[in-house]
Amino acid sequence: MTWFIDRRLNGKNKSAVNRQRFLRRYKAQIKQSISEAINKRSVTDIESGESVSIPTDDINEPMFHQGRGGLRNRVHPGNDHFVQNDRIERPQGGGGGGGSGQGQASADGEGKDEFVFQISKDEYLDLLFEDLALPNLKKNQHRQLNEFKTHRAGFTSNGVPANISVVRSLQNSLARRTAMTAGKRRELRALEEDLEAISRSEPVQLLEEERLRKEIAELRAKIERVPFIDTFDLRYKKLRKTAGAFQPGGDVLSDGRLRLDGPGHQRHGQALLYPAVSVPQPDL
Template identity: 25%
Template sequence: MSSYSISRDDWSLHRKGEIDRQRHQEKVKEAIKKNLADIVSEESIIMSDGQKIVKVPIRSLDEFHFRFDQGKNKHAGQGNGKSKVGDVLHSEPQQGSGKGKGAGEEPGVDYYEADITMEELAELIFEDLGLPNLEHKKKPELASESPEFKDVRKKGISSNIDRKRTLYESIKRAALKGEPYEGKITKDDLRYKTWDISYKYESNAVVLAMMDTSGSMGPFEKYIARSFFFWMVRFLRTKYQNVKIVFLAHHVEAKETSEEEFFTKGASGGTRCSSVYKLALEIIEKSYNPQDYNIYAFHFSDGDNLASDNDNCVKYIGELLQVCNLVGYGEIEGPYYYTSTLRSAFKKVNDQKFTVVTIKDKTGVYPALKKFFSPGPETIRA
């Protein structure tokens, strides 16, 4: 006679390693999300050169543990029984800031680098972003055509055999005949997946990326501008399948460049920002009819423009606003920042579709992304 034993063990204990790993991953993502402003401008990510996995610096995640007093001071313990809720039993003396006292004695906070894929990081960064004021246009362009398996048939090519459905038909046939199932598959049991071509249409959009590459744009200013456009390009290509990006660089003169040149090449000489606005208007008139395209223009500069050119900039920005869904201007305050900049001239522009941001350090890149790409309640998602 056989005997069996029934275990009442908690099987969740056998999964503790997996549960701990999942908890750790959740904590890592939570820490990353809280520090996106610092992470977005992290040089190791911007210079990742297409790597799929990047390292993100975050605070180490400690498990719960008893923390012993470093100063070995006396502490308050149990009360005398007459205490009420909210009574303060003891308060620690305030520690000094440590400034001017030489080397400190208190332990620091550990940091470590967590591995995360660029797709996961992009998902966290782009979670709340979208193209503002996106509209359906008269001639939506064909964005993509892709096969989708939507049906199962009795005839087809061998590479498209639906194994699960075929096995089901074999079992069903044996059951209907009242025979024991022996795993035999006949020609009538075979089922094949078939597909239809699905066409996806989206509202057309074009984004004009304009960057100042003049001599006044130092390493810091160029890095901030390129960081913004790095994430902008990745955001557009992640969330939208049919968005064109035009790259324009300027000093005294403006020109259309390739994506690689835009992110790698600099220039010298003076600055005439109106040149890039004029070029943008010419490109729009030639190739992108506002009736057929949602148009967005974003320009980054240190604001050090020829004073005699500021009025032209205001004029061309006004013309861009007539054909664009949104125009954004970002000014980077470097170490040699001047109070009289292009941003001062743009105070004359009063239009809800014109957005200005100021970036003083690396943490300003993420807020700039959120301000420029705040979709709003009426945005049509692509």
């Protein structure tokens, strides 16, 4: 067995990969939090990062656990509060206590996750100016254009080969072949039973056996001529377009300039985020 030892000196950024994966997974929620934070801080304040809080409903993941009931044998080591044969009461939820459930209740009804993580300055600027890059910048200039998303909407009998549903097509093929050959198969079984009965009877009826074998061969040929699959059986995955949800963050900045449409006290002290660019002057 081969062992690989990672001796790279990554220092304090050992979890950088997991952090980037986390930012990609909850990118929409992080951009929503940044969009809300813009209203609380100046856009020119780019020297620090931002604290991001994600709603609890957006980070819930499926969890496997044992169901209630049944007999279980567990070993509890105990602590300084409980000794042997003590009975532990079940914590009661509600009433402002720390009973069952996750997180604490919010005053405005919008539950937030208790942990708040910090994004760095570079991550904050990347998320802030992401919508200013092409083609997102062009999308922000045309707010009346809707962005559509496709999702599954059943099956259809017409489509392109890339969207064919193999399972549904084979199900239709089996149902069609069963319906078209059901009568012939019943007749075939009856003829086979007659042939077996005549072959055991006395005296031997050669002409009748020959006639039954000929009819059986004709029925089997008719059953085999039924095509395995037909164009009538084909089913394609139907895709439907719906208007996608608007991604926040692009309305904070427009064309790389600060929004100066607010009150006068908000305009004071704000400037363009672009650095000063020297313009060459013609020689006179």
